[in-house]
Amino acid sequence: MTFNRTKGILFLSWLAALAFMPAVLAAQEQAPTIGSLTPDFQLNGIGGTLYKLSDYRGKIVVLEWTNPGCPVVQRHYRDGLMPALQKECTDKGVVWLTINSTNPNHQNYQTPEALKSIYADWKAAFTALLMDPDGKAGKALGAKTTPHMFVIDKEGKLAYNGAVDDDTRGANETRTNYVKLAVDSLLKGEPVATTATKPYGCSVKYAE
Amino acid sequence: MVVRNRLLVAMNVGALLASFVLVSAARLGSAVLLLPAQTSEKKPLRRVELLVLEDRSMAITVGLHVELAPGWYLYWVNPGDAGLAPLVRWQLPPGFAAGRLRLPTPQKFVHGAIVTYGFTDETLILCDIRLPSPPSATDKPIITAVLDWMACRESCITGETTVQVNPTGLSAAHIQKSRSVFSRFSSRYPKPISAAELTAGEARLVKSPAGWIVEITLSGRNAARVSDFYPYPLEDFVIDHHRIAMNEGKLIIPVEPSNPSAALSMISGLVIIDGAGFVVSIPVQE
Numbered sequence: 477m478t479f480n481r482t483k484g485i486l487f488l489s490w491l492a493a494l495a496f497m498p499a500v501l502a503a504q505e506q507a508p509t510i511g512s513l514t515p516d517f518q519l520n521g522i523g524g525t526l527y528k529l530s531d532y533r534g535k536i537v538v539l540e541w542t543n544p545g546c547p548v549v550q551r552h553y554r555d556g557l558m559p560a561l562q563k564e565c566t567d568k569g570v571v572w573l574t575i576n577s578t579n580p581n582h583q584n585y586q587t588p589e590a591l592k593s594i595y596a597d598w599k600a601a602f603t604a605l606l607m608d609p610d611g612k613a614g615k616a617l618g619a620k621t622t623p624h625m626f627v628i629d630k631e632g633k634l635a636y637n638g639a640v641d642d643d644t645r646g647a648n649e650t651r652t653n654y655v656k657l658a659v660d661s662l663l664k665g666e667p668v669a670t671t672a673t674k675p676y677g678c679s680v681k682y683a684e
Numbered sequence: 685m686v687v688r689n690r691l692l693v694a695m696n697v698g699a700l701l702a703s704f705v706l707v708s709a710a711r712l713g714s715a716v717l718l719l720p721a722q723t724s725e726k727k728p729l730r731r732v733e734l735l736v737l738e739d740r741s742m743a744i745t746v747g748l749h750v751e752l753a754p755g756w757y758l759y760w761v762n763p764g765d766a767g768l769a770p771l772v773r774w775q776l777p778p779g780f781a782a783g784r785l786r787l788p789t790p791q792k793f794v795h796g797a798i799v800t801y802g803f804t805d806e807t808l809i810l811c812d813i814r815l816p817s818p819p820s821a822t823d824k825p826i827i828t829a830v831l832d833w834m835a836c837r838e839s840c841i842t843g844e845t846t847v848q849v850n851p852t853g854l855s856a857a858h859i860q861k862s863r864s865v866f867s868r869f870s871s872r873y874p875k876p877i878s879a880a881e882l883t884a885g886e887a888r889l890v891k892s893p894a895g896w897i898v899e900i901t902l903s904g905r906n907a908a909r910v911s912d913f914y915p916y917p918l919e920d921f922v923i924d925h926h927r928i929a930m931n932e933g934k935l936i937i938p939v940e941p942s943n944p945s946a947a948l949s950m951i952s953g954l955v956i957i958d959g960a961g962f963v964v965s966i967p968v969q970e
Contacts, residue, residue, distance in 0.1 A: 510940075546839075547834070584838075615796070620765040620798050621765070645771070669943055672922050672942050673942055676766075678766060678767070679767070679795055679798045680798070681838075684795070
């Protein structure tokens with residue numbers, strides 16, 4: 477009896493090893509590359525509506541990772557830069573999804589109701605603000621900072637990944653807005669010239 | 685028989701757990717895991733001062749000494765995947781000129797797949813200030829440093845701090861403080877790779893549909909002791925810091941070009957051995 481139970485435990489431990497290893501390795505796989513299909517996700521908006529990324533196939537989509545507790549995000553909104561860009565893009569038929577992947581145990585976490593108020597004060601002009609408290613969508617895209625921008629073409633492929641612009645401090649008189657350039661290129665049916673830049677800002681506050 | 689079987693079970697379960705931990709830790713290198721702090725202090729920079737460390741006839745070495753509150757960290761020249769590098773704007777008397785900033789070898793912080801580089805507790809940012817030639821008659825050659833910083837703990841705060849020093853007529857207390865601080869830091873600055881008895885033989889850019897990587901071949905007595913590589917910022921390329929690895933004597937640095945015509949001609953950074961940094965700067969071949 478003891479011998480059979482032992483064999484069972486040995487078998488289960490190796491089975492568990494086979495089951496675990498792919499998950500561990502997969503967790504360290506790359507985020508989507510430029511030109512590849514963007515992983516789909518379903519997230520609740522701050523108003524309770526469920527949003528699915530693949531529902532927007534046929535439209536250009538901008539994903540913006542955000543955290544109102546991050547001073548870089550605050551600068552972009554208080555200076556009016558992000559709302560102006562959101563409006564410019566959504567006026568052209570682009571879908572703009574702002575996503576908050578802050579884990580609920582973090583001091584920066586805000587409830588959907590609080591976020592609604594904060595971003596209304598900032599005059600945000602996104603299509604929707606989505607909650608990603610377990611960070612699954614953020615990790616699937618490889619979102620690292622707030623803000624971190626992704627532009628997706630009408631076929632659902634990743635066209636741009638990185639910083640919103642080249643002005644990390646907000647000190648430049650002129651700035652290159654990579655998101656605007658990518659969106660405008662896609663709208664014209666032209667190749668996106670700059671497809672990847674190093675995003676800047678605070679780290680996304682994922683649950684560890 | 686029962687004891688032997690129980691031992692076998694324990695060994696197998698132990699092996700399973702060990703393999704899980706090893707795979708998870710494979711890319712940590714010399715990382716430091718930061719845990720959430722217990723307090724909510726809002727002043728991450730406890731003290732910032734400008735110290736005169738060395739006064740030579742044609743140049744002065746100053747040090748921007750930053751003391752951080754517990755749990756807070758300041759970023760390195762390459763902050764990594766997140767954060768902002770410290771910037772210094774100098775306000776100098778006529779004819780004075782500031783050289784480049786020199787920072788100590790940083791620590792590496794890992795939050796999941798997000799890797800950053802920076803300093804906890806304190807840091808000393810050095811800069812050589814060249815004096816005019818011939819010397820100018822300046823009554824009060826005030827050297828002013830405006831530090832633009834981002835500090836993070838559980839959250840991040842940005843700020844700007846201005847400090848000044850008059851290198852003439854320094855007090856005994858200042859001189860003593862400067863010597864004490866510099867002696868604490870003097871061994872922490874990166875050294876040439878030759879000091880580690882290492883040679884960086886070749887840097888090769890390997891392109892594949894899966895992505896681009898830079899391979900740096902290292903050789904020398906201490907090649908096997910290299911645990912990590914902290915890259916300097918790379919223009920027109922995005923570095924995947926989390927996937928930097930050592931593999932059979934080669935540093936593997938995944939990079940992504942910003943645009944189709946991006947060309948990588950040089951790569952620089954710190955080779956890390958036991959927490960110490962050694963500068964490598966090497967042309968890249970395709």
